[in-house]
Amino acid sequence: MEEDEFFGEKTFQRFCAEFIKHSRQIGDGWEWRTSKDCSEGYMCKTYFQIKPGTVVSHLGTSAHVQTCLPTEEALELPLDDFEVTETTTGSEVIKYEYHVLYSCSYQVPVLYFRASFLDGRPLALKDIWEGIHECYKTQMLQEPWDTITQQEHPILGQPFFVLHPCKTNEFMTPVLKNSQKINRSINYITSWLSVVGPVVGLNLPLSYARTASQDE
Amino acid sequence: MDVVPKKPNPPYGPKDVQLEDLEGQRKNFSFPVAFDIEHSGGSVGNGLEEGQIGGPKPGHYPIGLLFDLLASSSALPWNITVHFKSFPEKDLLHCPSKDAIEAHFMSCVKEADALKHKSQVINEMQKKDHKQLWMGLQNDRFDQFWAINRKLMEYPAEENGFRFIPFRIYQTTTERPFIQKLFRPVAADGQLHTLGDLLKEVCPSAVAPEDGEKKNQVMIHGIEPMLETPLQWLSEHLSYPDNFLHISIIPQPTD
Numbered sequence: 001m002e003e004d005e006f007f008g009e010k011t012f013q014r015f016c017a018e019f020i021k022h023s024r025q026i027g028d029g030w031e032w033r034t035s036k037d038c039s040e041g042y043m044c045k046t047y048f049q050i051k052p053g054t055v056v057s058h059l060g061t062s063a064h065v066q067t068c069l070p071t072e073e074a075l076e077l078p079l080d081d082f083e084v085t086e087t088t089t090g091s092e093v094i095k096y097e098y099h100v101l102y103s104c105s106y107q108v109p110v111l112y113f114r115a116s117f118l119d120g121r122p123l124a125l126k127d128i129w130e131g132i133h134e135c136y137k138t139q140m141l142q143e144p145w146d147t148i149t150q151q152e153h154p155i156l157g158q159p160f161f162v163l164h165p166c167k168t169n170e171f172m173t174p175v176l177k178n179s180q181k182i183n184r185s186i187n188y189i190t191s192w193l194s195v196v197g198p199v200v201g202l203n204l205p206l207s208y209a210r211t212a213s214q215d216e
Numbered sequence: 217m218d219v220v221p222k223k224p225n226p227p228y229g230p231k232d233v234q235l236e237d238l239e240g241q242r243k244n245f246s247f248p249v250a251f252d253i254e255h256s257g258g259s260v261g262n263g264l265e266e267g268q269i270g271g272p273k274p275g276h277y278p279i280g281l282l283f284d285l286l287a288s289s290s291a292l293p294w295n296i297t298v299h300f301k302s303f304p305e306k307d308l309l310h311c312p313s314k315d316a317i318e319a320h321f322m323s324c325v326k327e328a329d330a331l332k333h334k335s336q337v338i339n340e341m342q343k344k345d346h347k348q349l350w351m352g353l354q355n356d357r358f359d360q361f362w363a364i365n366r367k368l369m370e371y372p373a374e375e376n377g378f379r380f381i382p383f384r385i386y387q388t389t390t391e392r393p394f395i396q397k398l399f400r401p402v403a404a405d406g407q408l409h410t411l412g413d414l415l416k417e418v419c420p421s422a423v424a425p426e427d428g429e430k431k432n433q434v435m436i437h438g439i440e441p442m443l444e445t446p447l448q449w450l451s452e453h454l455s456y457p458d459n460f461l462h463i464s465i466i467p468q469p470t471d
Contacts, residue, residue, distance in 0.1 A: 149320055
């Protein structure tokens, strides 16, 4: 309703538009989507990754194992990840989705993400973390639930993991102050996403930064 | 599961509403399982009808909210079917642990405070205060909970209320899970905004036109507050433990 803060929804949409413009130039896959009633929009990107020999935490006894040991004991086999991976899983294609929405409560952008197999089975947070860079893992593992929670997507209603936005202002304020000091405008979305993205496996090509600093 | 909400007359003054009872009964989250709701209808007088309403419903919603939204016109006790297998992973939030529930609850409380106080009150609290809030809720300890929660319900003397009101409006007829927007409790001229003002602004289809027929019920905690009730008062007194006003808009029952 009221935008007395620096980062209102219109500002959010403007930065997203600039971001997507560059994304189209380099084929980075970001798109803009609007809600059915068109009152709000968000950015989204989907990509697929092949994970060879995936160890999946919720894989139960597989069909292959059952045919090998056609006895009742097969059902009581303890889950042996290594064995299952070797013989049955092979390569799996995983679909990653990232959505950037605006939070009117915190007046900052928020990153929603989820990952699933092609048949729709979602990945547990634990499995997604395996794709995260080592340097972020320590902090995540110590207080995982403080930073990432599972929430309903405010527009789609489906469960997504969310990087909690309560600390966003903390790390973005120095960035904004500095850009004012050196009199160079920045794209808030580019700067913010370059910080939070890698934490959950989303990387931004450097060309975004060059573009952002050119748009005066 | 027997759910027996108390239904006092629409409140205006605090003495009309037995808040402790309301909170005691309806605040519990329906964690940790998901359930498809098959309910026995019967409000129309056509005998009992059974069927599923919509799809599986989120177990992280407070059970009182689910009742208002889905079953408020059903006969009590409210029969629900709880499924332990085939969890609909794609549609519902999983609930792997108590820590996850606590984190979800606290993130709602923090978001509410971001709206009410720019997060100042919640950030000034120590971790043990956050813990006390959660433990008070878990253990049904009204005093323990409110010792901390009352700080979240305060506002500076020079203001007439919170900065923005934390609310979510739910309707079963929309794809969007809820409506949540920025809305101030006090107008520019100092007048207190009412529940009716809120609905007109963010959900106009819910409010009947001046001379029109009432098509919907606007429910909080199983009661229909008068639309003239100040929103600030509702936020202070009828919020759920997560500090949000969870408002259900349901079709007017046709009996």
